[in-house]
Amino acid sequence: MGSPKQDVNVDMQLLSKQPSPTRNGETIVDENYDPHLHRNRPHPTTNFETLVHLLKGSLGTGILAMPQAFCNSGYVSGVINTILIGVLCTYCLHVLVQAQYALCKRHRVPILTYPISMKMALEEGPQCLRKYAPFSIIIVDGFMILYQLGICCVYIVFVATNIKQLVDVWYPLDVKIHCLILLVPLIGINMIRNLKILAPFSSLANVITFVGIGIILHYILDDIPPISEREMMADIGKFPLFFGTTLFALEAVGVVIALENNMKTPKSFGGAFGVLNVGMIIIVFLYAAMGFLGYLKYGNDALGSVTLNLPEGDWLSQSVRILFAIAIFISYALQCYVPVDIIWNVYLVDRYKDSSKKMVYEMLVRIVLVIVTFLLAVAIPRLGLFISLFGALCLSALGIAFPAIMEICVKWPDKLGPGKITLWKDIILIIFGIVGLVAGTYTSVRDIIYSFQ
Template identity: 50%
Template structure:
């Protein structure tokens, strides 16, 4: 898999006047000119999509529903999911349109934003000088945030097992204990080498989910003991957590790039729509029944709610701790790749030292994720903060802004409905991001002070 920071195997296309497409560009199909090494079939891509979208975020859904209620939760999950899918369609279609206009087979997210802003309305030109580092920066920070969440999740899971069978220790000590294992796996710099680990993690996840669902359905209380609605003040936390769970912009773009038949990705019954329908159904069901079972006691990961003394529950915690440890290296790959390969490696002239310096960068990233996790050990609040801040921008605001820029030369349709729609999406993203981040930060500070 190739991260968003990597180029498409050629020099980034130069920005030109997007209002005057190159002669014959209407006949140019970027999909037919992609030269993909070892392309994936539609079914393989579908499997990758499900794996990328169904991860540890699904385990946070009961906690998210505790901030919304069992009626508000499912409705808003489907609405947020629908908006997220629409924005992904916007992003992929806009990138395709720019590739067609510039007659290149592929361009990355940051390249597309730079060229789109150059060709778009003058009002957005002030962002142009920082467009590429801005997109890359948010992608790198988002995946860094995921890694911080994973440090907390792994430590909490191990703590419950150790507390039960050995000795009770502070969760921060467990974070110290996993530093070396995290760095050892994170020192693997090749996704090809990580592939066997990923495959193993995939198989283990099926077993882990089965155990969790067994405990959820075992002792459901009367639904009347749960709240159908929650206070509006708690919804920003719900928004951030759900957005974190269902959005994976970088991965979704990367697997589309590797397809042998990329047109099947965004068909009405293509990989994106069908895959997201399955993902949203699973997230809604786990959130609903998990909240029904645990109510306001639902923790940042449902694995922290299942019985601590049961051996089967401990097996599930071990499984998810191991799979999350493996996923840490995959998610962190994007951050290291952007920081080192795109920005720092070119500054080191002595190539014999590249491996050493990259390993030092990776070690620094591991230490920083540890520091953030120690400072903010509340998993649910960290999920909400990362989701609200980064994904509101990457998954909602930037795609809408890119489509505004791409359609600038050709117009926005009757009554400029396309422009109005995208401005509303940007407003929704800004509002959700600002409010969600503010509420998350306030609660993090309150928890820290207490």
């Protein structure tokens, strides 16, 4: 995939070269134009490779937080609602991909980015929404940046907390000190500008993650308590924390768009037995299983990462912490690449393109972003609450509300189905996304404040 700036330029160049035909002021859709046939990706991925990438992109800190998420739901409610949230996320991803395809077909372009798609959709939607089109790119980019920086904060707290458990046996230190020790190495790894250099390390991190999950399940399944000792349903007031954590874990809107755009046969991505559905079924099963089994094992003592519940004196559990700390440390650079790419390539590079210190300014952006995530991690070193906060705040918008808004605009005014069923369905999704955002964010922030009292 190219940078966001490059993709935006490609989008706009194609639109300017191939203006959409109109009749009486209305756009005429060329039904013979298939955007999938006009994509020119240098290294497209096969269906299996795309499925593997989807699984890799979803198995990180989120799955390790699922046992604590089940503490906020109960094991029956947790399993049911993990499946329901998984279905919701999958459906909304289908809506987003189909809306983007419709826009590509309508404007005769092979590919569009999420922010550009949102802008174009709003420009063609209901009159009351068109005034927001000029701001939509900044809004979508803003949520993407905030979400990715949130992931980086989670990663810092995760690595620091696991290292703390390792060294506390010999020399106890506050978790904030461990965050500070990580600052220079994080700045160093974030100076890598070429993702190809990180690719081998990323593959290593994926292998480590799968091995680590296997070892964790070994500990969880050993002498598991009876199910009668655990709650079937937790207090409803805790549900927003479960929702935020599960949404953070399951929703992968940025990854999904990138994967679909880079497929050799993108038509295989959707459909009943397409890559997205198959991948999400596997992911939801793994997350529900980890949450259920981890909660049965540790109950309300489950921590923000299940690695923190493993025995401290056991060499195997210590090795798991080291493995995950290394894997997540490597992944930090990959996650931080996205906000760096958006901020620098979309908003700043033109301002400094003729400067002799262009490289210096880019390095400063990279350093500043690491420092920002470091300061947030030090200010709020609460792993589970961090995950819930950014899941509710960003993904309720990016993964639920925005796709629904885009579908309304793309199908406006005469393709909303009988009785405008699509409109009412999407309005429900928008309301659900807003409620999830507000309730999840409020509950997470409230509990963060309580945790310091």
